[in-house]
Each structure stands twice: as C-alpha cells, then as structure tokens.
Amino acid sequence: MNDSQSTARTSSGSRVKFLIGGLLIVAAVVYLIASSMQASAQYFMTVAELEEKVAEIGDRELRISGAVIGDSIQYDPSTLRLEFVIAHIPGDQKEITAQGGLAAVLHTAVNDPSQPRLKVVYTGVMPDLMRNEAQAIVTGRMGQDGVFYAEELLLKCPTRYEEAVPDQAMDG
Amino acid sequence: MLANIGFGVLVVSFITSLYGIIASIIGVRKNSLAWVESARKAMQITFPLITIVALAIILLLVTGQYQVQYVYNVTSSTMPLYLKITALWGGQSGSLVFWAWLMSAFTTAVTLRKWERDREFLPWVILVGLVTLTFFLSLILFFENPFVRFWVTAAGNQVISMFPPAGAAPLIPADGRGLNPLLRHPGMIIHPPMLYLGFVSFVIPYAFAVAALVTGRTDDRWIRITRRWTLVAWLFLSLGLVLGSRWAYDVLGWGGYWAWDPVENAAFMPWLTGTAFLHSVMIQEKRGLFKRWNMILIILTYALVIFGTFLTRSGVLSSVHSFAQSAIGPMFFGFIALSMIFSVWLLIWRWQILHAEGNMHSLLSREALFLLNNLLFMGILVVVFWGTVFPLISELFTGQKVTVGPAFYERSTGPLFAALLLLMGIAPLSAWGHSTVKTLGKALWKPALAALAVVIAAFAGGIRNGWALFGFLLVSLVIFITLFEYFRGVTARRRRTGEGWLAALFNLMARNRRRYGGYIIHLGVVLMALGIIGIEMFQTETQGTIPPGGSLRLGRYEVTFTRLDIFDANDGRNVARATVLVSKDGRMVGELHPRRDLYFDSMQPMTIPGVRSTIEDDLYVLLVDWQPISSTGVTFKVFHNPLINWLWIGGFVFILGMLVAAWPDKDPQPVPVAVRRGQAIPSRSSGD
Numbered sequence: 001m002n003d004s005q006s007t008a009r010t011s012s013g014s015r016v017k018f019l020i021g022g023l024l025i026v027a028a029v030v031y032l033i034a035s036s037m038q039a040s041a042q043y044f045m046t047v048a049e050l051e052e053k054v055a056e057i058g059d060r061e062l063r064i065s066g067a068v069i070g071d072s073i074q075y076d077p078s079t080l081r082l083e084f085v086i087a088h089i090p091g092d093q094k095e096i097t098a099q100g101g102l103a104a105v106l107h108t109a110v111n112d113p114s115q116p117r118l119k120v121v122y123t124g125v126m127p128d129l130m131r132n133e134a135q136a137i138v139t140g141r142m143g144q145d146g147v148f149y150a151e152e153l154l155l156k157c158p159t160r161y162e163e164a165v166p167d168q169a170m171d172g
Numbered sequence: 173m174l175a176n177i178g179f180g181v182l183v184v185s186f187i188t189s190l191y192g193i194i195a196s197i198i199g200v201r202k203n204s205l206a207w208v209e210s211a212r213k214a215m216q217i218t219f220p221l222i223t224i225v226a227l228a229i230i231l232l233l234v235t236g237q238y239q240v241q242y243v244y245n246v247t248s249s250t251m252p253l254y255l256k257i258t259a260l261w262g263g264q265s266g267s268l269v270f271w272a273w274l275m276s277a278f279t280t281a282v283t284l285r286k287w288e289r290d291r292e293f294l295p296w297v298i299l300v301g302l303v304t305l306t307f308f309l310s311l312i313l314f315f316e317n318p319f320v321r322f323w324v325t326a327a328g329n330q331v332i333s334m335f336p337p338a339g340a341a342p343l344i345p346a347d348g349r350g351l352n353p354l355l356r357h358p359g360m361i362i363h364p365p366m367l368y369l370g371f372v373s374f375v376i377p378y379a380f381a382v383a384a385l386v387t388g389r390t391d392d393r394w395i396r397i398t399r400r401w402t403l404v405a406w407l408f409l410s411l412g413l414v415l416g417s418r419w420a421y422d423v424l425g426w427g428g429y430w431a432w433d434p435v436e437n438a439a440f441m442p443w444l445t446g447t448a449f450l451h452s453v454m455i456q457e458k459r460g461l462f463k464r465w466n467m468i469l470i471i472l473t474y475a476l477v478i479f480g481t482f483l484t485r486s487g488v489l490s491s492v493h494s495f496a497q498s499a500i501g502p503m504f505f506g507f508i509a510l511s512m513i514f515s516v517w518l519l520i521w522r523w524q525i526l527h528a529e530g531n532m533h534s535l536l537s538r539e540a541l542f543l544l545n546n547l548l549f550m551g552i553l554v555v556v557f558w559g560t561v562f563p564l565i566s567e568l569f570t571g572q573k574v575t576v577g578p579a580f581y582e583r584s585t586g587p588l589f590a591a592l593l594l595l596m597g598i599a600p601l602s603a604w605g606h607s608t609v610k611t612l613g614k615a616l617w618k619p620a621l622a623a624l625a626v627v628i629a630a631f632a633g634g635i636r637n638g639w640a641l642f643g644f645l646l647v648s649l650v651i652f653i654t655l656f657e658y659f660r661g662v663t664a665r666r667r668r669t670g671e672g673w674l675a676a677l678f679n680l681m682a683r684n685r686r687r688y689g690g691y692i693i694h695l696g697v698v699l700m701a702l703g704i705i706g707i708e709m710f711q712t713e714t715q716g717t718i719p720p721g722g723s724l725r726l727g728r729y730e731v732t733f734t735r736l737d738i739f740d741a742n743d744g745r746n747v748a749r750a751t752v753l754v755s756k757d758g759r760m761v762g763e764l765h766p767r768r769d770l771y772f773d774s775m776q777p778m779t780i781p782g783v784r785s786t787i788e789d790d791l792y793v794l795l796v797d798w799q800p801i802s803s804t805g806v807t808f809k810v811f812h813n814p815l816i817n818w819l820w821i822g823g824f825v826f827i828l829g830m831l832v833a834a835w836p837d838k839d840p841q842p843v844p845v846a847v848r849r850g851q852a853i854p855s856r857s858s859g860d
Contacts, residue, residue: 017535022547029551032584033558040580044563044573063575077797077807078717091573125715125796125809128768128777139577152577 042139047088048116054142063139064148065091066118067109068155070132082126082153086136088116102156106133122150129155175240175319178228179334182319185221185276186309188214192302196295208295212283215298218305219280222273229266229318233259238345241332242266242318248350248773250744255351258361262351265318267364271481272308274365274372279305282376282401290397296383297376304375307507315500350744350773359419363412367439370409371477374446376401378474381467385518390463390526395453403834406450407827409443414823423780427713427792427811429819432581437560438483441553442476445469448549455539458604460529464519465546467526471515478508483560536607541599548592555584582708590646593701596694597650600657619652643705650698654691661688681832689833696826699818706789706815713812715796719805726810729791730755731764733806736798746770750795750806754784766795766808787821789814 044063045053066086074083087109090096099105109115110133120138130136140150192214199207229242233256238244246262247255261267279301287294312318322343323331331337354360377398384394416436417429430436449469455462482504519526532540559576566574601615626648627641635641658677665676681688714726723732732753741747749767753760764782771778784791792811 018532018540018543021535021544025544025547025551029554029584029588032551032587033555036580036583037576039583040577042575042577044575061577075797080715080796080807125794125807128779 044091046091047086047118049091050118050142051116054146057142059141061139061141062148063137064118065089065135065137067106068130068132068134068136069110069117072119073130073132075126077126080123080125082122082124082130083119084130084136085117085119086138087112089135102135103133106135118148119146120148120150122153124153127153127155174228174232174237175321178225178232179317179319181221181224181228182309182313182317185218185225186306186313188221189218189302189306189309192218193299193306196299196302200295208298211295211298211302215276215283215302216280218276218302219273222269222276222309226260226269226273229269230257230260232319233257236348238348239321239342240318241320241322244322244345244348246348246351248348248744250773251350251356252743254361255356259351261364261368262355265312265316267368268308268312268316269318270365271368271372272305272312274368275301275305275308275375278372278376279379282379290393292387292389293380293383293394293397296386297379300379300382301375307503311500311503315503347773350771353745353769353771353776353778354423357419357423359415359422363415363419366408366415367412370405370407370412371442371481373401373405373408374442374470374473374477377405377449378470381470382515382518385467385522388522388525390522392453392456392460395456395466399453400834400836402446402450402453403830406443406446407830407834409439409446410830411827413439413443414820414826418820418823421816422783423778427711427781427794427809427813429707429816432556432559432578434560435483437556438476438480441556441560442473442480444549444553444556445473445476448546448553449473451542452546455542459539461532461539462543463526463528464523467519469546471512471519474515475508475512478504478511482508534606534608536602536609536612538599538602538604538607541595541602545592545595545599548588548595552585552588555581555588589701590643593646593650593698596697597646597653600691600694601653616653619649619656622652623649637709640705640709643701643709647698647702647705650694654695654698657691658688685835686833689829689831692829692832693826694829696822696824696829699822699825701822703815703817703819703822706818707813710814711811713810715807715809717797717805717807722805724808724810726791726812728757729810729812730758731791731793731808731810733808736806741769744772746772748795748798750782750798750808752782752793752808754791754793764791764793766793768795785817787817790816 040061042061042063043057044065047064047066050057050062050064064086067089069085069087072083072085075081089105089109090099096102096105099108120136122138122140135156137154137156138148138150139152139154140148143149192211195207195214196211198204199209199211232240232243233247234253236243236247236249236256238247242263242265246259246266251259259266261270279298282297282301283294317334320332320334321336322345323333323336323340324343325331325337326339330343331340336342377394380394380398384390416439420431421427421429449466452462452466452469456466482501532543534540559580563573563575566572597619598612598616602612623645627645630641630644635644658680661680662673662676665671665680666673669676669679671679712727714724716724718724718733720733720735723730725731732755733750734753735751736748737751738746738748747767747769749765752764752766754762754764762784764784766782767780769778769780770776779794779796782793782795790811790813792813794809794811796807796809798806
C-alpha cells in the first residue's frame with residue numbers, strides 16, 4: 001500500500017521533471033532552427049526580380065538562377081577568376097513548362113537581348129557544365145558595382161533529360 | 173515482342189495485386205481462412221511476375237533495343253555489360269520497377285513464415301504490403317511505363333507510345349544516349365539498391381504495426397516479429413547513405429561527402445526516425461513503455477520512406493539527384509496523405525489500449541536516456557525536414573522562395589549530434605528503472621579521465637580549435653566507455669567460467685548479440701564522427717596553375733606536376749590524365765593521377781580526383797584545366813582532408829556491428845508469449 005502511494009507521488013513529481021526536460025529540448029531545437037535560419041537563409045530570385053528590388057536587398061545572401069550566355073564566359077586559369085553573364089529565365093516551374101520546357105526557355109533567354117541580364121564573377125574552378133545555354137544557379141551577394149559575386153555556382157544542362165525523341169534516328 | 177511480353181506481365185501483376193487486396197478484405201470481413209489464403213497466394217505470385225517484368229527490361233537493355241525509349245535513354249552501345257544490366261535502376265521507370273520487385277520479394281518472404289501464433293495479423297500485413305505494391309505498379313503502368321517505344325506514323329511524325337498508332341512503323345535509333353556519366357561508378361551501382369532495400373524493408377514493420385492496431389493486439393508481439401526486419405532495413409539504409417557519400421567524395425569532385433542536398437535529406441530522414449524507433453522499441457520490450465510513441469515513429473518512418481522515393485523520383489526540389497522531371501508528384505502526394513490519414517485514424521481509435529504498463533521515475537534511468545535520445549533524433553528530423561521543405565513553404569506563403577544552405581544544417585544539427593554522442597557514452601552505463609548521478613559517476617570517472625588525457629594530448633599537439641577539442645573529448649569518451657564495457661563483461665565472464673580472453677569475448681557477444689552488436693555500432697558511429705570532425709574543421713585547400721616541373725604546396729605536402737597525357741579510351745570517352753608527384757615533409761611519398769573524362773555520347777566531362785589515402789589524412793588532387801602545349805601549364809586544386817578515412821572505417825565497423833546484432837538466432841524463441849511475459853523483470857507493472 002505504502003509502496004504504491006509513494007510510486008504515485010514520485011510519478012507525478014517526475015512527470016513535472018520530464019515535462020520540463022522535454023520543453024527545454026523543444027526550446028533548444030526551436031532556438032537552433034531560428035538562429036541558423038537568420039544566419040543562412042538565401043533568397044531565391046530571378047534576374048528580373050533582382051533588377052527590380054536591387055535597392056532594398058543590401059548585403060543579403062541571394063540565389064539567382066539564369067541562362068548562361070556562352071560568348072560572355074571569360075576564364076583566367078591562373079587566377080581562377082570566372083566571369084560570365086546570365087539572362088533572365090522564369091523562376092516558376094509551371095511557367096517554364098508552359099513555355100516549352102527548360103531547354104527552350106534557356107535558348108530564348110540567351111538569344112533575346114531584351115531580357116534582363118546580370119554579370120557574375122566567381123573565383124574557383126570552372127565547372128564541367130559551364131557552357132552556352134546552361135542553367136546557372138549562383139549563390140552570393142550583389143556588389144556595389146552592380147556585379148554579382150558568387151560564392152557557389154551550380155550548373156544544369158537540361159537538354160539531355162527532357163528531349164524525348166531521338167534526333168539521330170534511323171528508319172528501321 | 174519482348175516489350176509486349178513485359179508489358180503484358182506488368183498488367184497481370186497489377187491485376188493480381190488488386191485481386192489480393194480484395195481477397196484479404198473479404199477474408200477479414202467473412203473471417204474466412206480460404207480467402208486469406210487466396211490473398212497470400214496472390215501476394216506470393218506477384219514476385220515471379222514482377223521478376224519477369226524486370227528480366228524483360230534487363231534483356232531489352234542488354235540487347236540494345238533502342239526503339240524502347242527507356243533503353244534509349246539510359247544505355248548506349250559503348251557501355252560495358254554490367255552497366256547495361258544495372259541501368260535497370262539508372263532511370264525513373266526502371267527504378268520504380270526495381271522498387272516494386274524488391275517490395276514484392278520482401279512481402280512474399282514475410283508471407284512464407286510460420287503464422288500459427290499470429291494468424292490474425294496475416295490478412296492485414298498482406299493488405300498493407302499489397303496496397304503499397306499496387307500503388308507502385310499503378311505508377312509504372314499509368315505514368316512511367318518502361319516499355320513505351322518510338323514510332324513513325326505514315327505522315328512522318330514521331331510518336332512515343334506503348335502500341336503503334338495505325339499505320340506506324342517502328343523507329344529504331346542507331347544508338348542510345350547512354351547512362352549519365354556521373355552514375356557510371358561502382359558506388360552508384362550499389363548505392364540505389366541499398367537505399368531501396370532499406371526503404372522497402374521498413375514497409376514490413378509498418379505493415380505489422382497496422383496489423384497490431386487493427387486487431388487490437390497491441391502488446392510487443394509485432395515488435396518482436398519485426399525486430400530483425402527493422403535491423404535489416406536500418407542496415408541497408410545506413411549502407412546506402414555511406415556508399416552515397418563515398419560516391420560523392422569520389423565522383424563529384426568538390427572535396428566533400430555530404431551536401432545536405434534535398435535528396436540526401438530524403439534518405440536521411442527515414443534513417444533518423446528508424447534509428448529512434450530501433451532504440452525505443454527496446455523500451456517497450458523491456459518496460460512496456462512508449463507504445464504510442466513507437467506507433468508514431470513507425471508510421472512516420474513509412475511516410476518518410478514514400479516521401480523519400482517521391483523526392484528522389486519526382487524532381488520537385490532541384491538537386492543533383494533529380495535526374496528526372498515527372499508528373500507522378502501529385503500521385504505520391506496523394507498516397508502519402510491517404511496512408512497518413514488512415515494510420516493516424518487507426519492510432520486515435522486505439523489510443524486508449526496503447527497505454528503504458530508502467531512509469532518512468534528517474535531522469536537518469538536507461539529508459540529516460542533513451543527517451544532523450546529519441547527527442548534528439550526527432551529534433552534533428554525537424555531541422556532537416558524544415559530545411560528541405562522551407563523553399564516550398566516560403567514560396568507558398570510569401571511568394572518569395574527562400575532556401576537554406578549547408579550552413580543552416582551544420583549550425584543547427586551540430587549541437588544535437590554532439591548531445592547524441594554524449595548520450596551514446598552515458599546511456600549504456602545507466603540502469604533500467606533507476607540511476608543516480610552517483611552510480612553513473614562511479615562508472616564514468618575512469619573513461620572520462622582517459623578521454624581528458626586524450627584532449628590534453630591533442631592540445632599539446634597544437635590543436636587550438638575549441639569545438640574540435642570538445643568533439644575529441646566526446647569521441648574518446650565513448651570509445652573508452654565502450655571498450656571498458658567490453659573489458660568488464662569479458663573479465664566477469666572469465667572469472668565465472670575460466671575461459672580464455674578470446675573465448676570469453678566471443679561467448680559474451682554470442683550471449684547478448686543485440687547489446688554487444690549495439691556497442692560495436694556505437695563504436696562505428698564515433699569513428700565516423702572523428703572523420704567528420706577532421707574534414708569539417710581541419711580541411712585546407714589550395715589551387716594554382718603550374719608548368720611541368722612546377723609545384724604547389726599545401727601544409728606539409730608538395731605536389732609536383734610532371735606530365736599530362738590526353739588519349740581516347742575504348743569505351744567512348746576522351747581522357748586527360750595528369751601525373752603528379754607527392755612529397756610530404758620533403759620526402760617522396762607517391763604518384764597521383766587526377767584526370768578528366770569527356771564522354772562523347774553526352775559531351776559531358778567528369779572530373780576524377782587523384783587521392784592519396786592514409787589513416788591520418790587524404791590528399792585529394794583535382795585536375796581543373798589545362799592549356800595547349802607549351803603555354804602556362806595545368807591548373808590543379810588540392811584538398812587536404814585530415815582524418816576523413818575514419819568516416820569510411822567507421823562505416824565498416826558500423827556494418828559489422830549491424831551484422832552481429834541482426835544475425836539470425838539458432839533457436840527462434842521456443843517459449844510461448846504468455847509464459848515469457850509472466851517472467852518479465854520485476855520493475856514491470858502487473859498490468860497484464
């Protein structure tokens with residue numbers, strides 16, 4: 001009898017202990033997420049959006065996606081400085097699909113001089129996929145000089161995976 | 173012809189699994205053994221059927237039937253045979269077939285076991301298995317048919333369809349486009365099957381959990397039956413993750429192994445809940461606690477497994493892995509939503525009978541520490557999930573897509589992983605039911621002193637990074653505690669039985685493989701942590717363009733460029749291969765060959781590093797660029813990755829521990845459940 005009473009008492013006492021412990025952990029996780037978010041959130045924008053909002057952006061970390069213009073690529077292997085210009089492409093997947101897929105969108109973007117453009121400077125190894133009409137996703141900050149300084153450069157070449165019908169086909 | 177056969181069998185297996193679903197439902201409603209047996213037969217027959225489908229695809233791939241779109245997309249004539257076979261999982265539709273095939277193999281294996289004691293579970297396990305299988309088969313059949321072919325109509329238009337439009341002739345391309353060169357790596361051949369095996373085997377414990385909920389038999393029977401499945405699932409998932417990082421390290425050429433890419437996260441999330449589940453089921457077995465929690469964990473794991481396949485396969489989030497864009501996204505989303513609603517409804521319905529059979533008293537007891545472990549794993553899950561879906565959420569609510577980079581994950585999971593490491597050391601020392609600071613301290617002080625000595629040595633050796641020192645403290649603490657536990661067990665056994673050291677060690681592990689296998693796993697994890705601390709905190713790099721004979725310095729290393737060879741290899745690529753000499757502290761230690769392969773069929777180059785590996789560090793040299801002969805020279809990028817190999821060594825130890833823990837027992841639990849439960853340890857309440 002006495003034993004079960006003491007169990008009941010300690011269990012309600014320990015319930016509070018466990019509750020406090022659990023809440024502490026939840027608070028810690030929330031704090032970690034919130035503080036890390038502030039430190040490392042990157043705003044994903046298109047070239048046109050960037051042009052529009054350039055005044056209010058300041059020193060925020062940005063991710064910009066655009067079409068690489070092949071003629072603009074300049075690379076100095078001794079300093080590893082890579083310069084290129086990207087042209088605006090829509091950020092929305094639906095819009096891209098509506099305009100005939102990523103490959104078509106990239107092609108028009110590069111060949112349409114009226115599209116907004118952005119000069120990018122990146123220091124590092126030139127990626128294997130750096131070529132005309134590739135999709136570049138650059139992460140970095142806008143400089144005072146209107147040039148985008150990228151710390152990270154990702155490239156995608158969509159053609160291979162979207163073309164459904166073979167082009168070197170033969171009748172059989 | 174072959175494509176038609178494959179397609180026909182695919183249709184038959186879809187119908188068979190649909191029939192099995194209906195039969196098992198009727199079997200339950202009418203309480204009819206005959207119907208349940210019929211469902212079981214249907215389940216078992218899907219396996220040979222889907223095997224035929226998979227074989228048909230493999231035959232098409234191997235014989236180069238480029239008229240079939242899938243074959244055209246993932247193979248080319250220059251690819252070696254083994255790559256043609258493994259191209260089965262090199263593309264979207266093929267990998268879905270592969271998934272379904274594994275799924276039917278596993279569920280079939282489950283239906284082959286003896287069911288005498290668990291008759292009531294059978295129809296529900298079959299039902300869950302078949303519903304999952306049918307979902308995947310319907311995706312293959314209606315959205316991602318691997319057998320569609322190219323045709324030319326009479327009007328000269330190109331068409332892609334399963335059957336030829338009227339008057340159309342087949343269109344046979346001369347050659348295929350070939351597997352993405354990035355995927356032509358041994359790691360990439362084993363990595364997807366391992367992940368899929370892990371994903372698929374987690375369906376089994378989920379199926380039993382559902383069966384337990386529906387039938388109301390919510391004791392730990394379902395956990396005992398599926399314990400080995402869970403371990404196997406976890407083994408494969410872990411193996412898949414380790415192999416994936418190794419592939420990234422070898423092939424992607426950025427000197428890293430893990431990028432917090434959405435698809436990596438997708439495979440990591442079920443691993444997190446699975447790991448939590450693996451720990452917390454032990455509490456249910458030992459103490460009868462956490463019943464609801466275990467249900468929640470396995471339901472979450474199942475949802476995350478499907479979600480993981482969805483992320484990998486639908487291209488919803490941009491990543492290095494989304495090699496495919498597809499319309500199957502909404503289907504996946506619907507299936508996850510439905511299965512979640514169903515599971516949660518079951519859980520609410522059975523909430524009351526899932527009550528705990530006892531209480532937790534002490535904050536330092538083993539079960540409380542396991543709870544803490546679970547909370548930490550859930551914390552990491554929340555962080556990873558949040559980071560992965562945040563771009564979608566932010567776009568949905570603000571119209572502005574905001575992404576988070578690796579820095580977010582590293583900052584927010586770092587402290588949680590550190591806490592887990594600490595816990596890994598302390599928990600094995602605490603007792604079930606009740607522990608105090610005093611009892612823990614008594615067991616802890618010797619290993620803690622030894623760990624402190626290691627840190628002081630590291631400090632004296634010149635390491636001043638506070639976080640790294642703290643990491644070393646945790647790592648060495650866990651290693652010493654684990655070794656100490658082994659030592660204690662072996663000496664106690666020797667005293668009792670008079671066996672030799674090795675015999676005592678072997679018998680000790682054989683007697684309690686789960687426990688000692690678990691310790692080996694822990695050892696593997698801390699060794700991996702050592703590698704991660706090394707590369708994350710001490711990685712250094714340099715880059716530069718050097719002429720022949722010139723050299724680059726990085727720390728104690730010097731890399732000297734001697735020659736560059738450019739030639740065509742006979743498997744459809746052009747190779748540029750540099751030769752560099754590596755010296756350390758002025759002494760020549762070897763030669764490396766970083767290279768760049770250019771694949772002709774895709775015109776895609778691939779950078780393969782030259783790596784010198786020792787247990788101390790890796791020197792990782794990339795060939796970046798070269799100029800025509802006699803100009804400035806060749807550009808290299810060099811990484812120095814200290815301790816990185818402990819990550820892979822730890823991976824091996826980890827797998828070894830898993831094998832120890834999961835190895836089948838000779839005598840499969842001869843004691844009936846009721847008797848076993850009567851013998852439960854005294855701390856357990858008398859609720860049953």
